[in-house]
Amino acid sequence: xxxxxxxxxxxxxxxxxxxxxxxxxxxxxxxxxxxxxxxxxxxxxxxxxxxxxxxxxxxxxxxxxxxxxxxxxxxxxxxxxxxxxxxxxxxxxxxxxxxxxxxxxxxxxxxxxxxxxxxxxxxxxxxxxxxxxxxxxxxxxxxxxxxxxxxxxxxxxxxxxxxxxxxxxxxxxxxxxxxxxxxxxxxxxxxxxxxxxxxxxxxxxxxxxxxxxxxxxxxxxxxxxxxxxxxxxxxxxxxxxxxxxxxxxxxxxxxxxxxxxxxxxxxxxxxxxxxxxxxxxxxxxxxxxxxxxxxxxxxxxxxxxxxxxxxxxxxxxxxxxxxxxxxxxxxxxxxxxxxxxxxxxxxxxxxxxxxxxxxxxxxxxxxxxxxxxxxxxxxxxxxxxxxxxxxxxxxxxxxxxxxxxxxxxxxxxxxxxxxxxxxxxxxxxxxxxxxxxxxxxxxxxxxxxxxxxxxxxxxxxxxxxxxxxxxxxxxxxxxxxxxxxxxxxxxxxxxxxxxxxxxxxxxxxxxxxxxxxxxxxxxxxxxxxxxxxxxxxxxxxxxxxxxxxxxxxxxxxxxxxxxxxxxxxxxxxxxxxxxxxxxxxxxxxxxxxxxxxxxxxxxxxxxxx
Amino acid sequence: xxxxxxxxxxxxxxxxxxxxxxxxxxxxxxxxxxxxxxxxxxxxxxxxxxxxxxxxxxxxxxxxxxxxxxxxxxxxxxxxxxxxxxxxxxxxxx
Numbered sequence: 001x002x003x004x005x006x007x008x009x010x011x012x013x014x015x016x017x018x019x020x021x022x023x024x025x026x027x028x029x030x031x032x033x034x035x036x037x038x039x040x041x042x043x044x045x046x047x048x049x050x051x052x053x054x055x056x057x058x059x060x061x062x063x064x065x066x067x068x069x070x071x072x073x074x075x076x077x078x079x080x081x082x083x084x085x086x087x088x089x090x091x092x093x094x095x096x097x098x099x100x101x102x103x104x105x106x107x108x109x110x111x112x113x114x115x116x117x118x119x120x121x122x123x124x125x126x127x128x129x130x131x132x133x134x135x136x137x138x139x140x141x142x143x144x145x146x147x148x149x150x151x152x153x154x155x156x157x158x159x160x161x162x163x164x165x166x167x168x169x170x171x172x173x174x175x176x177x178x179x180x181x182x183x184x185x186x187x188x189x190x191x192x193x194x195x196x197x198x199x200x201x202x203x204x205x206x207x208x209x210x211x212x213x214x215x216x217x218x219x220x221x222x223x224x225x226x227x228x229x230x231x232x233x234x235x236x237x238x239x240x241x242x243x244x245x246x247x248x249x250x251x252x253x254x255x256x257x258x259x260x261x262x263x264x265x266x267x268x269x270x271x272x273x274x275x276x277x278x279x280x281x282x283x284x285x286x287x288x289x290x291x292x293x294x295x296x297x298x299x300x301x302x303x304x305x306x307x308x309x310x311x312x313x314x315x316x317x318x319x320x321x322x323x324x325x326x327x328x329x330x331x332x333x334x335x336x337x338x339x340x341x342x343x344x345x346x347x348x349x350x351x352x353x354x355x356x357x358x359x360x361x362x363x364x365x366x367x368x369x370x371x372x373x374x375x376x377x378x379x380x381x382x383x384x385x386x387x388x389x390x391x392x393x394x395x396x397x398x399x400x401x402x403x404x405x406x407x408x409x410x411x412x413x414x415x416x417x418x419x420x421x422x423x424x425x426x427x428x429x430x431x432x433x434x435x436x437x438x439x440x441x442x443x444x445x446x447x448x449x450x451x452x453x454x455x456x457x458x459x460x461x462x463x464x465x466x467x468x469x470x471x472x473x474x475x476x477x478x479x480x481x482x483x484x485x486x487x488x489x490x491x492x493x494x495x496x497x498x499x500x501x502x503x504x505x506x507x508x509x510x511x512x513x514x515x516x517x518x519x520x521x522x523x524x525x526x527x528x529x530x531x532x533x534x535x536x537x538x539x540x541x542x543x544x545x546x547x548x549x550x551x552x553x554x555x556x557x558x559x560x561x562x563x564x565x566x567x568x569x570x571x572x573x574x575x576x577x578x579x580x581x582x583x584x585x586x587x588x589x590x591x592x593x594x595x596x597x598x599x600x601x602x603x604x605x606x607x608x609x
Numbered sequence: 610x611x612x613x614x615x616x617x618x619x620x621x622x623x624x625x626x627x628x629x630x631x632x633x634x635x636x637x638x639x640x641x642x643x644x645x646x647x648x649x650x651x652x653x654x655x656x657x658x659x660x661x662x663x664x665x666x667x668x669x670x671x672x673x674x675x676x677x678x679x680x681x682x683x684x685x686x687x688x689x690x691x692x693x694x695x696x697x698x699x700x701x702x703x
Binding site for chain 2 (some may be wrong): 117133464474475479482483486487489490493494496497498499502570572573574576577578584
């Protein structure tokens with residue numbers, strides 16, 4: 001009998017359906033988007049020119065700068081969401097000539113490899129992925145589909161303390177590839193696989209990625225367009241937490257055992273459901289909107305697991321980089337005035353030493369490699385974000401793992417921004433530059449989010465307003481912009497709830513700040529493997545900033561209420577506005593506090609759901 | 610209805626914005642913001658509001674005294690002059 005995991009109870013979940021394209025909605029979004037930008041510009045113009053409170057200029061400037069930076073985000077998001085352009089779905093590939101110009105080479109059925117990358121995951125969990133990969137169907141029997149487990153944990157039986165991954169691979173009858181070091185992390189692991197395999201197309205799956213039977217049938221057809229370098233499918237996390245009855249949560253948290261008390265609580269609170277997707281892992285907004293809309297700009301980037309690649313594209317990039325590197329080293333030798341023989345010898349030595357690296361050795365190898373492929377002026381590679389779900393995966397199940405995962409994303413993206421900024425990269429189109437800028441810019445959001453979180457606090461304790469006054473003028477500019485901005489985003493994300501995403505966007509500010517400072521201080525970006533199981537506890541340290549801000553906010557509200565009662569408050573209307581503002585802040589911040597203390601309900605409680 | 614659940618958050622946000630705006634205007638009408646007159650609890654100086662109350666009471670007493678005849682016009686003139694000088698000094702100190 002297969003080993004049971006926490007996710008066994010979610011096995012029957014069905015994936016979400018991609019939101020159907022609607023040209024009228026797109027048109028409405030574009031109109032609202034233009035109006036939002038216009039109103040935003042008018043608002044910021046008024047803010048900078050007429051609203052600054054010179055009696056508290058530092059505060060006023062701080063907030064208006066934060067608003068301006070945030071407005072840049074709004075513009076890039078509108079451009080990112082501008083239009084939808086799903087690629088035409090095509091029947092699966094049969095012969096190599098359908099996807100490549102053979103140039104007099106003999107035609108043959110296409111070869112496809114499926115890589116399952118693993119490092120330290122439970123081998124029985126990987127077995128699930130292997131079993132599902134073996135179920136992948138293909139309509140042409142002569143097309144060879146080979147499955148390989150890429151084990152970077154060297155669990156080949158040599159170390160009895162480790163589980164035996166090789167044995168599992170052999171039991172399942174799939175290939176097993178290892179290397180003796182972990183250089184380049186996952187990118188290095190894939191490089192090793194590409195050196196030992198020969199598929200024309202290859203799919204990347206993570207240890208927990210469970211491909212559906214039609215995975216290749218639905219994706220390989222895109223490669224008939226010879227410019228397509230990779231196809232990314234949505235990563236559907238099928239184990240996001242279920243909504244729990246508030247009554248069950250209360251009974252479980254406070255360990256209420258009295259039968260009548262339990263009944264009473266159940267009567268009052270059983271209709272309210274809480275904690276649904278408590279870690280904000282539902283990826284629909286990202287894959288179905290953000291990444292899918294990038295098809296329009298040919299800027300959808302690869303996210304690793306659940307993607308299919310053209311070997312030719314990735315290898316051509318690697319070879320070009322290799323040649324560039326050799327050229328660079330050669331010119332360095334020439335500059336050092338070496339003689340021809342010496343240059344020749346040393347270049348040969350370098351040729352032997354230098355390696356061909358298909359995926360960039362980087363913590364964010366997938367996005368970095370995507371940028372390089374998009375920037376390839378000679379080949380003009382295209383990427384496709386496939387709208388439908390073709391595989392399922394596991395998500396982080398505790399806050400500690402969530403933070404590690406998101407810090408790695410942030411550090412990786414920021415590292416690219418500082419070292420090889422896509423905005424300055426030659427070969428990318430304007431649309432691609434804006435989309436990549438949008439990704440990187442979003443990681444700078446904690447700077448203005450922090451100001452937005454602290455502004456009500458500054459008001460509560462200094463009684464200074466960042467604007468001259470809450471006059472009609474202020475609302476005349478502020479309200480239309482804010483309301484239209486909300487409507488525009490709702491149209492842009494039609495059908496998808498952004499509630500959790502918005503909450504985590506704000507409450508994740510602290511970890512993103514840490515990531516930014518880590519990259520600025522040039523700490524090496526580590527590739528943390530995301531844990532695939534639940535780790536309860538050790539979370540309080542992560543939410544201290546949140547607790548402090550909420551605590552100070554509540555103290556500020558109480559202090560201001562005292563002032564109002566004592567008839568010593570200069571602006572009760574300012575207090576009202578700031579109280580509403582910080583209520584939203586508290587709602588957003590509280591999600592992380594709830595997530596920190598969340599643990600699955602005991603089975604008895606969960607069964608009652 | 611479940612199909613449109615995603616609209617709950619934006620609608621709630623917009624309604625909140627509108628309600629907050631209405632409330633702010635309402636409060637502004639009842640108690641207009643007045644920066645500079647009031648001070649926070651942490652400041653040492655006597656709040657200006659108390660000074661104003663004191664002035665109001667003093668002037669009212671002068672009026673009453675004059676009305677009832679306990680104060681003649683010369684004395685009233687003298688008291689008012691002193692009051693104005695005092696006010697001038699306070700505003701200069703500020």
